[in-house]
Amino acid sequence: MTLFAVDIGGTKIAAGRVTEQGDLDGPVLTTTTPATQGPEAVLDAVAALVRQLDDRGVTAAGVSSAGVIDSSTGTVLGSTTSISGWAGTPLSHHLSQAIGCPVFALGDGHAFALGEAVYGAARSATSLLVLAVGTGVGGSYVRDRKTLTGSHWAGGHFGHLAVPQAEGLLCDCGKVGHLEAIGSGPGMLRWYYRHGGDPRLLDARELFTTADADVTAAHAIDMGAAAVGTAAGGLVNAFDPDVVVIAGGLSQAGPRWEQPLRASFTRTLIPALSGTPLIISETDAWLVLRGAAFYAQTRKDIA
Ligand SMILES: [Zn+2]
Structure with missing residues:
Protein backbone atom coordinates (compact mmCIF):
# COMPACT_ATOMS: atom_id res chain seq x y z
CA MET A 1 0.00 0.00 0.00
CA ALA A 113 3.51 16.76 15.06
CA LEU A 114 2.24 13.34 13.97
CA GLY A 115 5.34 12.93 11.80
CA GLU A 116 7.50 13.70 14.85
CA ALA A 117 5.47 11.39 17.08
CA VAL A 118 5.52 8.41 14.73
CA TYR A 119 8.83 8.76 12.85
CA GLY A 120 10.88 11.43 14.67
CA ALA A 121 13.42 11.48 17.49
CA ALA A 122 10.74 10.96 20.20
CA ARG A 123 8.95 8.11 18.43
CA SER A 124 9.25 5.80 21.45
CA ALA A 125 7.31 8.27 23.64
CA THR A 126 3.63 7.76 24.45
CA SER A 127 2.93 11.47 24.80
CA LEU A 128 4.81 14.43 23.48
CA LEU A 129 4.59 18.14 22.98
CA VAL A 130 5.86 19.39 19.65
CA LEU A 131 6.69 23.06 19.15
CA ALA A 132 7.63 24.05 15.63
CA VAL A 133 9.43 27.39 15.62
CA GLY A 134 10.31 29.20 12.42
CA THR A 135 8.52 31.96 10.53
CA GLY A 136 5.61 31.20 12.88
CA VAL A 137 5.16 29.07 15.98
CA GLY A 138 2.83 26.06 16.01
CA GLY A 139 2.69 22.48 17.12
CA SER A 140 0.53 20.00 18.93
CA TYR A 141 0.14 17.80 21.96
CA VAL A 142 0.20 14.17 20.74
CA ARG A 143 -0.84 11.14 22.77
CA ASP A 144 -0.98 7.57 21.46
CA ARG A 145 -0.31 8.89 17.95
CA LYS A 146 -3.34 11.18 18.03
CA THR A 147 -3.10 14.96 18.01
CA LEU A 148 -5.20 17.05 20.35
CA THR A 149 -7.30 18.92 17.81
CA GLY A 150 -9.66 20.63 20.26
CA SER A 151 -13.35 21.49 19.92
CA HIS A 152 -12.78 23.75 16.90
CA TRP A 153 -9.86 21.93 15.23
CA ALA A 154 -7.63 24.80 16.36
CA GLY A 155 -5.77 23.09 19.22
CA GLY A 156 -2.02 23.58 19.12
CA HIS A 157 -1.83 27.29 18.34
CA PHE A 158 1.11 27.54 20.72
CA GLY A 159 2.29 30.71 18.97
CA HIS A 160 -0.65 32.51 20.53
CA LEU A 161 0.16 31.71 24.14
CA ALA A 162 0.72 34.83 26.21
CA VAL A 163 4.32 35.08 27.43
CA PRO A 164 5.96 37.88 29.45
CA GLN A 165 8.69 38.45 26.84
CA ALA A 166 5.98 39.49 24.32
CA GLU A 167 4.29 42.00 26.60
CA GLY A 168 3.04 44.95 24.55
CA LEU A 169 4.04 43.38 21.21
CA LEU A 170 1.45 43.04 18.45
CA CYS A 171 1.00 39.52 17.06
CA ASP A 172 0.06 38.74 13.43
CA CYS A 173 -3.30 37.47 14.73
CA GLY A 174 -4.17 41.01 15.85
CA LYS A 175 -3.83 40.40 19.59
CA VAL A 176 -1.07 41.62 21.87
CA GLY A 177 1.48 39.68 23.94
CA HIS A 178 1.62 36.35 22.10
CA LEU A 179 4.70 34.12 21.81
CA GLU A 180 4.85 34.39 18.00
CA ALA A 181 5.37 38.17 18.24
CA ILE A 182 8.82 37.59 19.78
CA GLY A 183 9.62 33.85 19.46
CA SER A 184 9.33 33.48 15.66
CA GLY A 185 12.13 34.50 13.28
CA PRO A 186 10.23 37.59 12.06
CA GLY A 187 9.31 38.38 15.69
CA MET A 188 12.96 38.44 16.78
CA LEU A 189 13.83 40.60 13.79
CA ARG A 190 11.06 43.10 14.61
CA TRP A 191 12.27 43.28 18.23
CA TYR A 192 15.79 43.95 16.90
CA TYR A 193 14.63 46.85 14.69
CA ARG A 194 12.55 48.33 17.53
CA HIS A 195 15.61 48.42 19.75
CA GLY A 196 17.76 50.27 17.26
CA GLY A 197 19.11 47.34 15.24
CA ASP A 198 20.66 47.71 11.82
CA PRO A 199 17.81 48.10 9.27
CA ARG A 200 19.98 46.49 6.57
CA LEU A 201 19.48 43.11 8.22
CA LEU A 202 16.60 41.52 6.31
CA ASP A 203 16.40 38.01 7.70
CA ALA A 204 16.34 36.38 11.14
CA ARG A 205 19.21 34.19 9.96
CA GLU A 206 21.38 37.29 9.74
CA LEU A 207 20.77 37.97 13.44
CA PHE A 208 22.79 34.85 14.16
CA THR A 209 25.66 35.72 11.84
CA THR A 210 25.97 39.21 13.33
CA ALA A 211 25.28 38.37 16.99
CA ASP A 212 28.96 38.05 17.99
CA ALA A 213 29.55 41.68 17.04
CA ASP A 214 26.07 43.14 17.60
CA VAL A 215 24.79 43.12 21.17
CA THR A 216 21.25 44.06 20.09
CA ALA A 217 21.10 41.03 17.77
CA ALA A 218 22.32 38.80 20.60
CA HIS A 219 19.69 40.27 22.90
CA ALA A 220 16.91 39.72 20.31
CA ILE A 221 17.89 36.05 20.04
CA ASP A 222 17.96 35.71 23.85
CA MET A 223 14.48 37.23 24.13
CA GLY A 224 12.97 35.07 21.38
CA ALA A 225 14.55 31.86 22.64
CA ALA A 226 13.60 32.58 26.26
CA ALA A 227 9.99 33.19 25.19
CA VAL A 228 9.89 29.76 23.50
CA GLY A 229 11.41 28.15 26.60
CA THR A 230 8.89 29.83 28.90
CA ALA A 231 6.00 28.65 26.74
CA ALA A 232 7.40 25.11 26.50
CA GLY A 233 7.83 24.95 30.28
CA GLY A 234 4.30 26.21 30.90
CA LEU A 235 2.90 23.66 28.47
CA VAL A 236 4.79 20.86 30.22
CA ASN A 237 3.32 22.02 33.55
CA ALA A 238 -0.14 21.84 31.99
CA PHE A 239 0.12 18.58 29.99
CA ASP A 240 2.90 16.54 31.68
CA PRO A 241 4.14 14.89 28.45
CA ASP A 242 6.91 12.25 28.26
CA VAL A 243 9.06 14.60 26.22
CA VAL A 244 9.13 17.99 24.46
CA VAL A 245 10.38 18.22 20.89
CA ILE A 246 11.50 21.58 19.53
CA ALA A 247 11.35 21.57 15.74
CA GLY A 248 11.10 24.02 12.85
CA GLY A 249 13.72 26.16 11.13
CA LEU A 250 14.99 27.87 14.29
CA SER A 251 15.57 24.56 16.07
CA GLN A 252 18.70 24.12 13.97
CA ALA A 253 20.10 27.53 14.95
CA GLY A 254 22.59 26.14 17.45
CA PRO A 255 23.67 26.90 21.05
CA ARG A 256 23.12 30.66 20.89
CA TRP A 257 19.38 29.97 20.61
CA GLU A 258 19.19 26.66 22.41
CA GLN A 259 20.98 27.74 25.60
CA PRO A 260 18.61 30.59 26.65
CA LEU A 261 15.66 28.43 25.59
CA ARG A 262 16.73 25.60 27.89
CA ALA A 263 17.47 28.03 30.73
CA SER A 264 13.98 29.56 30.69
CA PHE A 265 12.39 26.13 30.16
CA THR A 266 14.10 24.84 33.32
CA ARG A 267 13.19 28.01 35.29
CA THR A 268 9.51 27.56 34.39
CA LEU A 269 9.02 23.87 35.24
CA ILE A 270 7.39 22.91 38.52
CA PRO A 271 9.63 20.66 40.67
CA ALA A 272 7.57 17.50 39.97
CA LEU A 273 8.30 17.84 36.26
CA SER A 274 11.88 19.14 36.38
CA GLY A 275 13.21 15.98 34.72
CA THR A 276 11.10 16.30 31.57
CA PRO A 277 13.46 15.96 28.60
CA LEU A 278 13.52 18.64 25.93
CA ILE A 279 15.03 17.49 22.66
CA ILE A 280 15.84 19.25 19.44
CA SER A 281 14.27 17.63 16.37
CA GLU A 282 16.49 15.68 14.02
CA THR A 283 16.50 17.47 10.71
CA ASP A 284 13.89 15.93 8.47
ZN1 LIG B 1 -1.35 35.80 18.21
Missing part, protein backbone atom coordinates in the same frame (compact mmCIF):
# COMPACT_ATOMS: atom_id res chain seq x y z
CA THR A 2 1.21 3.45 -0.89
CA LEU A 3 -0.18 6.89 -0.15
CA PHE A 4 0.08 10.28 -1.70
CA ALA A 5 1.13 12.95 0.77
CA VAL A 6 0.73 16.67 0.16
CA ASP A 7 1.69 19.76 2.15
CA ILE A 8 0.04 23.05 1.20
CA GLY A 9 1.90 26.01 2.64
CA GLY A 10 1.65 29.73 2.03
CA THR A 11 4.70 29.80 -0.21
CA LYS A 12 5.19 26.21 -1.36
CA ILE A 13 3.25 23.04 -2.15
CA ALA A 14 5.04 19.69 -1.77
CA ALA A 15 3.83 16.24 -2.82
CA GLY A 16 5.28 12.76 -2.75
CA ARG A 17 4.56 9.06 -2.35
CA VAL A 18 4.87 7.52 1.11
CA THR A 19 4.85 3.81 1.90
CA GLU A 20 2.76 2.18 4.61
CA GLN A 21 5.92 2.05 6.74
CA GLY A 22 6.27 5.83 6.45
CA ASP A 23 9.18 5.93 4.01
CA LEU A 24 9.27 8.31 1.07
CA ASP A 25 8.93 6.38 -2.16
CA GLY A 26 10.41 8.38 -5.02
CA PRO A 27 10.94 12.11 -5.36
CA VAL A 28 9.17 14.91 -3.50
CA LEU A 29 7.90 17.42 -6.04
CA THR A 30 7.39 21.07 -5.13
CA THR A 31 5.82 24.10 -6.73
CA THR A 32 5.14 27.68 -5.70
CA THR A 33 1.74 28.25 -4.07
CA PRO A 34 -0.36 30.65 -6.19
CA ALA A 35 -1.39 32.14 -2.84
CA THR A 36 -2.91 35.37 -4.12
CA GLN A 37 -4.89 33.78 -6.96
CA GLY A 38 -7.63 32.23 -4.84
CA PRO A 39 -8.40 28.70 -3.63
CA GLU A 40 -9.30 27.27 -7.07
CA ALA A 41 -5.83 28.10 -8.37
CA VAL A 42 -4.21 26.52 -5.30
CA LEU A 43 -6.26 23.32 -5.66
CA ASP A 44 -5.45 23.16 -9.38
CA ALA A 45 -1.75 23.51 -8.58
CA VAL A 46 -2.00 20.67 -6.02
CA ALA A 47 -3.80 18.37 -8.48
CA ALA A 48 -1.30 19.15 -11.25
CA LEU A 49 1.59 18.33 -8.93
CA VAL A 50 0.06 15.06 -7.71
CA ARG A 51 -0.66 13.96 -11.30
CA GLN A 52 3.07 14.07 -11.98
CA LEU A 53 3.56 11.31 -9.38
CA ASP A 54 3.28 7.62 -10.12
CA ASP A 55 -0.21 6.56 -8.97
CA ARG A 56 0.43 2.81 -8.99
CA GLY A 57 -0.70 1.17 -5.73
CA VAL A 58 -1.97 4.43 -4.23
CA THR A 59 -5.04 3.91 -2.04
CA ALA A 60 -5.50 7.31 -0.36
CA ALA A 61 -3.97 10.75 0.06
CA GLY A 62 -3.07 12.65 3.21
CA VAL A 63 -3.14 16.41 2.81
CA SER A 64 -1.57 18.81 5.29
CA SER A 65 -2.60 22.42 4.92
CA ALA A 66 -2.03 25.86 6.37
CA GLY A 67 -5.05 27.26 8.19
CA VAL A 68 -7.51 25.56 10.54
CA ILE A 69 -8.79 22.34 8.98
CA ASP A 70 -11.94 20.43 9.99
CA SER A 71 -10.63 16.91 9.46
CA SER A 72 -14.08 15.34 9.78
CA THR A 73 -15.19 17.02 6.54
CA GLY A 74 -11.83 18.01 5.05
CA THR A 75 -12.88 21.65 4.92
CA VAL A 76 -10.80 24.73 5.63
CA LEU A 77 -12.40 26.51 8.60
CA GLY A 78 -10.01 29.28 9.52
CA SER A 79 -8.26 31.36 6.97
CA THR A 80 -4.58 32.01 7.05
CA THR A 81 -3.08 35.30 5.98
CA SER A 82 -0.78 33.35 3.67
CA ILE A 83 -3.44 32.02 1.22
CA SER A 84 -6.18 34.47 0.26
CA GLY A 85 -9.77 33.22 0.42
CA TRP A 86 -8.72 29.84 1.81
CA ALA A 87 -11.45 29.67 4.53
CA GLY A 88 -14.49 27.66 3.40
CA THR A 89 -12.58 25.63 0.79
CA PRO A 90 -13.87 22.02 0.59
CA LEU A 91 -10.34 20.70 0.36
CA SER A 92 -10.87 16.93 0.59
CA HIS A 93 -13.98 16.85 -1.57
CA HIS A 94 -12.42 18.84 -4.38
CA LEU A 95 -9.07 17.06 -4.34
CA SER A 96 -10.50 13.53 -4.14
CA GLN A 97 -12.36 14.19 -7.38
CA ALA A 98 -9.33 15.78 -9.00
CA ILE A 99 -6.85 13.02 -8.15
CA GLY A 100 -9.16 10.01 -7.99
CA CYS A 101 -8.66 8.62 -4.46
CA PRO A 102 -9.96 9.32 -0.93
CA VAL A 103 -8.37 12.41 0.60
CA PHE A 104 -7.94 13.00 4.34
CA ALA A 105 -6.91 16.52 5.34
CA LEU A 106 -5.50 17.97 8.54
CA GLY A 107 -3.80 21.15 9.74
CA ASP A 108 -0.09 21.42 9.02
CA GLY A 109 0.82 21.74 12.71
CA HIS A 110 -1.01 18.50 13.43
CA ALA A 111 0.54 16.72 10.42
CA PHE A 112 4.03 17.77 11.43
CA ALA A 285 12.16 18.33 6.16
CA TRP A 286 9.51 15.84 5.11
CA LEU A 287 8.12 14.76 8.48
CA VAL A 288 5.04 16.81 7.59
CA LEU A 289 4.41 14.62 4.50
CA ARG A 290 5.04 11.42 6.43
CA GLY A 291 2.70 12.62 9.20
CA ALA A 292 -0.04 13.44 6.67
CA ALA A 293 0.34 10.01 5.09
CA PHE A 294 0.18 8.33 8.51
CA TYR A 295 -3.02 10.24 9.27
CA ALA A 296 -4.63 9.18 5.97
CA GLN A 297 -3.65 5.58 6.66
CA THR A 298 -5.31 5.57 10.09
CA ARG A 299 -8.43 7.30 8.79
CA LYS A 300 -8.65 4.99 5.80
CA ASP A 301 -8.43 1.95 8.07
CA ILE A 302 -11.37 3.26 10.12
CA ALA A 303 -13.45 4.28 7.08
Whole structure:
Protein backbone atom coordinates (compact mmCIF):
# COMPACT_ATOMS: atom_id res chain seq x y z
CA MET A 1 0.00 0.00 0.00
CA THR A 2 1.21 3.45 -0.89
CA LEU A 3 -0.18 6.89 -0.15
CA PHE A 4 0.08 10.28 -1.70
CA ALA A 5 1.13 12.95 0.77
CA VAL A 6 0.73 16.67 0.16
CA ASP A 7 1.69 19.76 2.15
CA ILE A 8 0.04 23.05 1.20
CA GLY A 9 1.90 26.01 2.64
CA GLY A 10 1.65 29.73 2.03
CA THR A 11 4.70 29.80 -0.21
CA LYS A 12 5.19 26.21 -1.36
CA ILE A 13 3.25 23.04 -2.15
CA ALA A 14 5.04 19.69 -1.77
CA ALA A 15 3.83 16.24 -2.82
CA GLY A 16 5.28 12.76 -2.75
CA ARG A 17 4.56 9.06 -2.35
CA VAL A 18 4.87 7.52 1.11
CA THR A 19 4.85 3.81 1.90
CA GLU A 20 2.76 2.18 4.61
CA GLN A 21 5.92 2.05 6.74
CA GLY A 22 6.27 5.83 6.45
CA ASP A 23 9.18 5.93 4.01
CA LEU A 24 9.27 8.31 1.07
CA ASP A 25 8.93 6.38 -2.16
CA GLY A 26 10.41 8.38 -5.02
CA PRO A 27 10.94 12.11 -5.36
CA VAL A 28 9.17 14.91 -3.50
CA LEU A 29 7.90 17.42 -6.04
CA THR A 30 7.39 21.07 -5.13
CA THR A 31 5.82 24.10 -6.73
CA THR A 32 5.14 27.68 -5.70
CA THR A 33 1.74 28.25 -4.07
CA PRO A 34 -0.36 30.65 -6.19
CA ALA A 35 -1.39 32.14 -2.84
CA THR A 36 -2.91 35.37 -4.12
CA GLN A 37 -4.89 33.78 -6.96
CA GLY A 38 -7.63 32.23 -4.84
CA PRO A 39 -8.40 28.70 -3.63
CA GLU A 40 -9.30 27.27 -7.07
CA ALA A 41 -5.83 28.10 -8.37
CA VAL A 42 -4.21 26.52 -5.30
CA LEU A 43 -6.26 23.32 -5.66
CA ASP A 44 -5.45 23.16 -9.38
CA ALA A 45 -1.75 23.51 -8.58
CA VAL A 46 -2.00 20.67 -6.02
CA ALA A 47 -3.80 18.37 -8.48
CA ALA A 48 -1.30 19.15 -11.25
CA LEU A 49 1.59 18.33 -8.93
CA VAL A 50 0.06 15.06 -7.71
CA ARG A 51 -0.66 13.96 -11.30
CA GLN A 52 3.07 14.07 -11.98
CA LEU A 53 3.56 11.31 -9.38
CA ASP A 54 3.28 7.62 -10.12
CA ASP A 55 -0.21 6.56 -8.97
CA ARG A 56 0.43 2.81 -8.99
CA GLY A 57 -0.70 1.17 -5.73
CA VAL A 58 -1.97 4.43 -4.23
CA THR A 59 -5.04 3.91 -2.04
CA ALA A 60 -5.50 7.31 -0.36
CA ALA A 61 -3.97 10.75 0.06
CA GLY A 62 -3.07 12.65 3.21
CA VAL A 63 -3.14 16.41 2.81
CA SER A 64 -1.57 18.81 5.29
CA SER A 65 -2.60 22.42 4.92
CA ALA A 66 -2.03 25.86 6.37
CA GLY A 67 -5.05 27.26 8.19
CA VAL A 68 -7.51 25.56 10.54
CA ILE A 69 -8.79 22.34 8.98
CA ASP A 70 -11.94 20.43 9.99
CA SER A 71 -10.63 16.91 9.46
CA SER A 72 -14.08 15.34 9.78
CA THR A 73 -15.19 17.02 6.54
CA GLY A 74 -11.83 18.01 5.05
CA THR A 75 -12.88 21.65 4.92
CA VAL A 76 -10.80 24.73 5.63
CA LEU A 77 -12.40 26.51 8.60
CA GLY A 78 -10.01 29.28 9.52
CA SER A 79 -8.26 31.36 6.97
CA THR A 80 -4.58 32.01 7.05
CA THR A 81 -3.08 35.30 5.98
CA SER A 82 -0.78 33.35 3.67
CA ILE A 83 -3.44 32.02 1.22
CA SER A 84 -6.18 34.47 0.26
CA GLY A 85 -9.77 33.22 0.42
CA TRP A 86 -8.72 29.84 1.81
CA ALA A 87 -11.45 29.67 4.53
CA GLY A 88 -14.49 27.66 3.40
CA THR A 89 -12.58 25.63 0.79
CA PRO A 90 -13.87 22.02 0.59
CA LEU A 91 -10.34 20.70 0.36
CA SER A 92 -10.87 16.93 0.59
CA HIS A 93 -13.98 16.85 -1.57
CA HIS A 94 -12.42 18.84 -4.38
CA LEU A 95 -9.07 17.06 -4.34
CA SER A 96 -10.50 13.53 -4.14
CA GLN A 97 -12.36 14.19 -7.38
CA ALA A 98 -9.33 15.78 -9.00
CA ILE A 99 -6.85 13.02 -8.15
CA GLY A 100 -9.16 10.01 -7.99
CA CYS A 101 -8.66 8.62 -4.46
CA PRO A 102 -9.96 9.32 -0.93
CA VAL A 103 -8.37 12.41 0.60
CA PHE A 104 -7.94 13.00 4.34
CA ALA A 105 -6.91 16.52 5.34
CA LEU A 106 -5.50 17.97 8.54
CA GLY A 107 -3.80 21.15 9.74
CA ASP A 108 -0.09 21.42 9.02
CA GLY A 109 0.82 21.74 12.71
CA HIS A 110 -1.01 18.50 13.43
CA ALA A 111 0.54 16.72 10.42
CA PHE A 112 4.03 17.77 11.43
CA ALA A 113 3.51 16.76 15.06
CA LEU A 114 2.24 13.34 13.97
CA GLY A 115 5.34 12.93 11.80
CA GLU A 116 7.50 13.70 14.85
CA ALA A 117 5.47 11.39 17.08
CA VAL A 118 5.52 8.41 14.73
CA TYR A 119 8.83 8.76 12.85
CA GLY A 120 10.88 11.43 14.67
CA ALA A 121 13.42 11.48 17.49
CA ALA A 122 10.74 10.96 20.20
CA ARG A 123 8.95 8.11 18.43
CA SER A 124 9.25 5.80 21.45
CA ALA A 125 7.31 8.27 23.64
CA THR A 126 3.63 7.76 24.45
CA SER A 127 2.93 11.47 24.80
CA LEU A 128 4.81 14.43 23.48
CA LEU A 129 4.59 18.14 22.98
CA VAL A 130 5.86 19.39 19.65
CA LEU A 131 6.69 23.06 19.15
CA ALA A 132 7.63 24.05 15.63
CA VAL A 133 9.43 27.39 15.62
CA GLY A 134 10.31 29.20 12.42
CA THR A 135 8.52 31.96 10.53
CA GLY A 136 5.61 31.20 12.88
CA VAL A 137 5.16 29.07 15.98
CA GLY A 138 2.83 26.06 16.01
CA GLY A 139 2.69 22.48 17.12
CA SER A 140 0.53 20.00 18.93
CA TYR A 141 0.14 17.80 21.96
CA VAL A 142 0.20 14.17 20.74
CA ARG A 143 -0.84 11.14 22.77
CA ASP A 144 -0.98 7.57 21.46
CA ARG A 145 -0.31 8.89 17.95
CA LYS A 146 -3.34 11.18 18.03
CA THR A 147 -3.10 14.96 18.01
CA LEU A 148 -5.20 17.05 20.35
CA THR A 149 -7.30 18.92 17.81
CA GLY A 150 -9.66 20.63 20.26
CA SER A 151 -13.35 21.49 19.92
CA HIS A 152 -12.78 23.75 16.90
CA TRP A 153 -9.86 21.93 15.23
CA ALA A 154 -7.63 24.80 16.36
CA GLY A 155 -5.77 23.09 19.22
CA GLY A 156 -2.02 23.58 19.12
CA HIS A 157 -1.83 27.29 18.34
CA PHE A 158 1.11 27.54 20.72
CA GLY A 159 2.29 30.71 18.97
CA HIS A 160 -0.65 32.51 20.53
CA LEU A 161 0.16 31.71 24.14
CA ALA A 162 0.72 34.83 26.21
CA VAL A 163 4.32 35.08 27.43
CA PRO A 164 5.96 37.88 29.45
CA GLN A 165 8.69 38.45 26.84
CA ALA A 166 5.98 39.49 24.32
CA GLU A 167 4.29 42.00 26.60
CA GLY A 168 3.04 44.95 24.55
CA LEU A 169 4.04 43.38 21.21
CA LEU A 170 1.45 43.04 18.45
CA CYS A 171 1.00 39.52 17.06
CA ASP A 172 0.06 38.74 13.43
CA CYS A 173 -3.30 37.47 14.73
CA GLY A 174 -4.17 41.01 15.85
CA LYS A 175 -3.83 40.40 19.59
CA VAL A 176 -1.07 41.62 21.87
CA GLY A 177 1.48 39.68 23.94
CA HIS A 178 1.62 36.35 22.10
CA LEU A 179 4.70 34.12 21.81
CA GLU A 180 4.85 34.39 18.00
CA ALA A 181 5.37 38.17 18.24
CA ILE A 182 8.82 37.59 19.78
CA GLY A 183 9.62 33.85 19.46
CA SER A 184 9.33 33.48 15.66
CA GLY A 185 12.13 34.50 13.28
CA PRO A 186 10.23 37.59 12.06
CA GLY A 187 9.31 38.38 15.69
CA MET A 188 12.96 38.44 16.78
CA LEU A 189 13.83 40.60 13.79
CA ARG A 190 11.06 43.10 14.61
CA TRP A 191 12.27 43.28 18.23
CA TYR A 192 15.79 43.95 16.90
CA TYR A 193 14.63 46.85 14.69
CA ARG A 194 12.55 48.33 17.53
CA HIS A 195 15.61 48.42 19.75
CA GLY A 196 17.76 50.27 17.26
CA GLY A 197 19.11 47.34 15.24
CA ASP A 198 20.66 47.71 11.82
CA PRO A 199 17.81 48.10 9.27
CA ARG A 200 19.98 46.49 6.57
CA LEU A 201 19.48 43.11 8.22
CA LEU A 202 16.60 41.52 6.31
CA ASP A 203 16.40 38.01 7.70
CA ALA A 204 16.34 36.38 11.14
CA ARG A 205 19.21 34.19 9.96
CA GLU A 206 21.38 37.29 9.74
CA LEU A 207 20.77 37.97 13.44
CA PHE A 208 22.79 34.85 14.16
CA THR A 209 25.66 35.72 11.84
CA THR A 210 25.97 39.21 13.33
CA ALA A 211 25.28 38.37 16.99
CA ASP A 212 28.96 38.05 17.99
CA ALA A 213 29.55 41.68 17.04
CA ASP A 214 26.07 43.14 17.60
CA VAL A 215 24.79 43.12 21.17
CA THR A 216 21.25 44.06 20.09
CA ALA A 217 21.10 41.03 17.77
CA ALA A 218 22.32 38.80 20.60
CA HIS A 219 19.69 40.27 22.90
CA ALA A 220 16.91 39.72 20.31
CA ILE A 221 17.89 36.05 20.04
CA ASP A 222 17.96 35.71 23.85
CA MET A 223 14.48 37.23 24.13
CA GLY A 224 12.97 35.07 21.38
CA ALA A 225 14.55 31.86 22.64
CA ALA A 226 13.60 32.58 26.26
CA ALA A 227 9.99 33.19 25.19
CA VAL A 228 9.89 29.76 23.50
CA GLY A 229 11.41 28.15 26.60
CA THR A 230 8.89 29.83 28.90
CA ALA A 231 6.00 28.65 26.74
CA ALA A 232 7.40 25.11 26.50
CA GLY A 233 7.83 24.95 30.28
CA GLY A 234 4.30 26.21 30.90
CA LEU A 235 2.90 23.66 28.47
CA VAL A 236 4.79 20.86 30.22
CA ASN A 237 3.32 22.02 33.55
CA ALA A 238 -0.14 21.84 31.99
CA PHE A 239 0.12 18.58 29.99
CA ASP A 240 2.90 16.54 31.68
CA PRO A 241 4.14 14.89 28.45
CA ASP A 242 6.91 12.25 28.26
CA VAL A 243 9.06 14.60 26.22
CA VAL A 244 9.13 17.99 24.46
CA VAL A 245 10.38 18.22 20.89
CA ILE A 246 11.50 21.58 19.53
CA ALA A 247 11.35 21.57 15.74
CA GLY A 248 11.10 24.02 12.85
CA GLY A 249 13.72 26.16 11.13
CA LEU A 250 14.99 27.87 14.29
CA SER A 251 15.57 24.56 16.07
CA GLN A 252 18.70 24.12 13.97
CA ALA A 253 20.10 27.53 14.95
CA GLY A 254 22.59 26.14 17.45
CA PRO A 255 23.67 26.90 21.05
CA ARG A 256 23.12 30.66 20.89
CA TRP A 257 19.38 29.97 20.61
CA GLU A 258 19.19 26.66 22.41
CA GLN A 259 20.98 27.74 25.60
CA PRO A 260 18.61 30.59 26.65
CA LEU A 261 15.66 28.43 25.59
CA ARG A 262 16.73 25.60 27.89
CA ALA A 263 17.47 28.03 30.73
CA SER A 264 13.98 29.56 30.69
CA PHE A 265 12.39 26.13 30.16
CA THR A 266 14.10 24.84 33.32
CA ARG A 267 13.19 28.01 35.29
CA THR A 268 9.51 27.56 34.39
CA LEU A 269 9.02 23.87 35.24
CA ILE A 270 7.39 22.91 38.52
CA PRO A 271 9.63 20.66 40.67
CA ALA A 272 7.57 17.50 39.97
CA LEU A 273 8.30 17.84 36.26
CA SER A 274 11.88 19.14 36.38
CA GLY A 275 13.21 15.98 34.72
CA THR A 276 11.10 16.30 31.57
CA PRO A 277 13.46 15.96 28.60
CA LEU A 278 13.52 18.64 25.93
CA ILE A 279 15.03 17.49 22.66
CA ILE A 280 15.84 19.25 19.44
CA SER A 281 14.27 17.63 16.37
CA GLU A 282 16.49 15.68 14.02
CA THR A 283 16.50 17.47 10.71
CA ASP A 284 13.89 15.93 8.47
CA ALA A 285 12.16 18.33 6.16
CA TRP A 286 9.51 15.84 5.11
CA LEU A 287 8.12 14.76 8.48
CA VAL A 288 5.04 16.81 7.59
CA LEU A 289 4.41 14.62 4.50
CA ARG A 290 5.04 11.42 6.43
CA GLY A 291 2.70 12.62 9.20
CA ALA A 292 -0.04 13.44 6.67
CA ALA A 293 0.34 10.01 5.09
CA PHE A 294 0.18 8.33 8.51
CA TYR A 295 -3.02 10.24 9.27
CA ALA A 296 -4.63 9.18 5.97
CA GLN A 297 -3.65 5.58 6.66
CA THR A 298 -5.31 5.57 10.09
CA ARG A 299 -8.43 7.30 8.79
CA LYS A 300 -8.65 4.99 5.80
CA ASP A 301 -8.43 1.95 8.07
CA ILE A 302 -11.37 3.26 10.12
CA ALA A 303 -13.45 4.28 7.08
ZN1 LIG B 1 -1.35 35.80 18.21
